[in-house]
Amino acid sequence: MTIVEFVKENIDQNSHSLPFKTHIRSLEKGKVITDYGQIETSVYFVQSGILTTSIRYREEDRILDFHFEGAFCGAYTSLLSKEPSDIRVTCYTACQVEIVDYAELQEVYRSSLLANQIGRVATEKLFFDRVTREKELLTLTAEERYQSLMDKNPILVQKIAVKDLAKYLGVRPESLSRIRKS
Amino acid sequence: MTIVEFVKENIDQNSHSLPFKTHIRSLEKGKVITDYGQIETSVYFVQSGILTTSIRYREEDRILDFHFEGAFCGAYTSLLSKEPSDIRVTCYTACQVEIVDYAELQEVYRSSLLANQIGRVATEKLFFDRVTREKELLTLTAEERYQSLMDKNPILVQKIAVKDLAKYLGVRPESLSRIRKS
Numbered sequence: 001m002t003i004v005e006f007v008k009e010n011i012d013q014n015s016h017s018l019p020f021k022t023h024i025r026s027l028e029k030g031k032v033i034t035d036y037g038q039i040e041t042s043v044y045f046v047q048s049g050i051l052t053t054s055i056r057y058r059e060e061d062r063i064l065d066f067h068f069e070g071a072f073c074g075a076y077t078s079l080l081s082k083e084p085s086d087i088r089v090t091c092y093t094a095c096q097v098e099i100v101d102y103a104e105l106q107e108v109y110r111s112s113l114l115a116n117q118i119g120r121v122a123t124e125k126l127f128f129d130r131v132t133r134e135k136e137l138l139t140l141t142a143e144e145r146y147q148s149l150m151d152k153n154p155i156l157v158q159k160i161a162v163k164d165l166a167k168y169l170g171v172r173p174e175s176l177s178r179i180r181k182s
Numbered sequence: 183m184t185i186v187e188f189v190k191e192n193i194d195q196n197s198h199s200l201p202f203k204t205h206i207r208s209l210e211k212g213k214v215i216t217d218y219g220q221i222e223t224s225v226y227f228v229q230s231g232i233l234t235t236s237i238r239y240r241e242e243d244r245i246l247d248f249h250f251e252g253a254f255c256g257a258y259t260s261l262l263s264k265e266p267s268d269i270r271v272t273c274y275t276a277c278q279v280e281i282v283d284y285a286e287l288q289e290v291y292r293s294s295l296l297a298n299q300i301g302r303v304a305t306e307k308l309f310f311d312r313v314t315r316e317k318e319l320l321t322l323t324a325e326e327r328y329q330s331l332m333d334k335n336p337i338l339v340q341k342i343a344v345k346d347l348a349k350y351l352g353v354r355p356e357s358l359s360r361i362r363k364s
Contacts, residue, residue, distance in 0.1 A: 057321045064316070077313050080306055086317065109299065116298035117291065123305040124262055130312040131259050134246070135268065137319075139239045 001070040003045050003098050003118070011117050019112040020105055022098045027091045034089040039082060040075035042099050043122075049095030050156055052164075053087050063168040065133065066092065066160065068153045072122045093159055142171040143179050183252040185227050185280050185300070193299050201294040202287055204280045215271040215279070222257035222267055224281050225304075231277030232338055234346075235269050245350045247315065248274065248342065250335045254304045275341055324353040325361050 003022060007015045024047065027033070034040050036056055044051065051067040053075075064087060067073040078085035079102055108115040136145050146169055150157050157165075162180075166173040185204060189197045206229065209215070216222050218238055226233065233249040235257075246269060249255040260267035261284055290297040318327050328351055332339050339347075344362075348355040 055317060055320060062320060077310055080310055109302070111295070113293070113295045113298060116295060116302050120291070120298050120302040120305060123302060123309055127305055127309040127312060128259055128262055130309060130316060134312060134316055135237060138237060138244055 002047060003100075006045070006070060006122075007114070007118060010121050012114070015114065018118075019115045020100060020108045022100050024096060024098050027095045027097060029091055029094045031091040031095075032088060033091065033097070034075045034078070034085055034087075036086065036088050037084045038075070038078070040078035040085055041102055042074065043076075043079070043102060043105065044073045044089070045098040045100070046071050046073060047096040047098050049097075050092040050159065051095060051097070052090050052092045054090065055087050061088070063164060065129070066149070066156075066168065068156050071129075072126060076126065092164075137170075142169045142175065143182070145169050146176070146179050184229060185282075188227070188252060188304075189296070189300060192303050194296070197296065200300075201297045202282060202290045204282050206278060206280050209273045209277045209279060211273055211276045213273040213277075215273065216257045216260070216267055216269075218268065218270050219266045220257070220260070221264060222260035223284055225254060225256045225258075225261070225284060225287065226271070227280040227282070228253050228255060229278040229280050231279075232274040232341065233277060233279070234272050234274045236272065237269050243270070245346060247311070248331070248338075248350065250338050253311075254308060258308065274346075319352075324351045324357065325364070327351050328358070328361050 003018060004016065007018070022045075033044060033051070046067055046069050048069055051073050053064040053067070053073065054061040055064055056062075073089060075085035075087050075089055077083075077087070105115065105119070109119065132148075136148060140148065146165070149168075162173050162176055166176045169176065171179070185200060186198065189200070204227075215226060215233070228249055228251050230251055233255050235246040235249070235255065236243040237246055238244075255271060257267035257269050257271055259265075259269070287297065287301070291301065318330060322330065328347075331350075344355050344358055348358045351358065353361070
């Protein structure tokens with residue numbers, strides 16, 4: 001999926017071009033797109049593959065989320081605050097990403113209706129995902145959270161290693177194997 | 183603070199009116215604005231006072247967040263998904279709120295640059311707050327999270343009862359009294 005296809009699906013089905021430039025990069029598995037301490041300058045759209053965002057806590061990386069095809073992703077709090085990032089964005093699999101330069105986007109935001117519609121809808125989805133994750137952490141069991149991730153993208157979830165999935169769900173790998181069987 | 187003032191501060195200092203109607207209501211302490219199971223139809227802007235959002239978990243209300251003057255608030259996931267709300271929005275103190283009808287807002291979103299700019303910036307702030315809260319839960323101690331809340335609005339935090347603040351921070355009330363003294 002491309003950003004133009006995202007716009008057709010979510011904003012205006014007659015839209016055929018974007019009010020800002022994008023460029024596409026193919027990235028290897030394991031490639032760090034934005035590292036801890038960097039100031040984020042771009043927004044990334046996952047055309048294919050899986051990105052992860054993680055945070056450092058007591059010498060250990062904690063997985064905040066997996067981002068599948070059709071999702072916007074990035075070190076957004078660094079982007080919005082212009083502070084060094086406390087999250088890392090990594091290609092969990094080989095990925096194709098569509099990249100938007102944030103400085104250009106901010107210029108375009110001054111006058112483009114479509115750019116603001118895209119920014120608004122993309123941010124609404126990001127917000128929705130974060131709130132859902134927060135509620136799930138507060139109220140669902142690990143089994144239910146695994147099911148919720150499966151509902152998002154059952155094929156791609158199969159590509160996630162048990163140890164990483166366990167980290168995301170906050171359970172021991174042995175418990176996850178039991179969950180997957182049931 | 184009004185929504186017009188929010189726009190002047192965050193988007194366009196020459197803006198003097200909004201592209202949608204709003205109405206203002208004064209609400210008593212304890213008033214439930216949106217309850218569990220309701221479908222949300224409006225967005226609320228806190229002109230004065232404190233709103234809270236909470237979620238039901240094992241017969242108990244958990245405080246998701248406190249929303250101070252100048253913040254947008256509401257049962258957003260219900261608004262975006264049109265599903266019954268799993269959160270409750272309550273006036274923690276007497277409040278004055280400015281209310282935007284979401285059906286009208288969606289109409290206006292089709293053609294108004296300013297409406298989309300307001301929606302985008304408001305959602306960016308909501309997103310930023312949720313991510314910050316998630317990171318704080320993962321990486322900060324209760325003392326540090328108390329300090330972070332104090333940094334947001336030291337005067338209003340004084341109005342929050344120790345038992346509710348403890349619930350929000352996830353500590354026992356006795357631990358919080360110790361934190362407050364230090």
